Amino acid sequence: MLAALPIPTSLYRLSATVSGEQPSCREIWILSFAILRWTILRQLCLGFFPCAMVYAARFYAMLSAWLNGAAVMFGFGLGTLPSVMGVGLGVPWLRMAAKSTLLQKLVGLAIVAIGIVSALPAATISIWCKLG
Secondary structure (H helix, E strand, O other), X not given: OOOOOOOOHHHHHHHHXXXXXXXXXHHHHHHXXXXXXXHHHHHHXXXXXXXXXXXXXXXXXXXXXXXXXXXXXXXXXHHHHHHHHXXXXXXXXXXXXXXXXXXXXXHHHHHHHHHHHHHOOHHHXXXXXXXX
């Protein structure tokens, strides 16, 4: 099992530095290619396990006419692109912001507030919805 999993290049370099052996360029290239191949294979496999929204869009496209189905999936892809890009671009910022004690306290307060609101009776929450 372990032979099938690639060793990350950075981990391999670290172990080589600790043991005193420096890997050759060929070994690093082979490991990098194995990691890339494994990543592509994993992403192709994960593509067969989409979320429920993708299933709904696929079924709707399947029930549409041929060209309409393609347009539905193209529109779905364009519609999800901003959120996917936002997550991809926002993760580095979120990692930096997560170290902020102010943000940690605000997130903690938000969790407590959600817990309090979810413990309230449904009639109280419905009153709040009618006020807006």
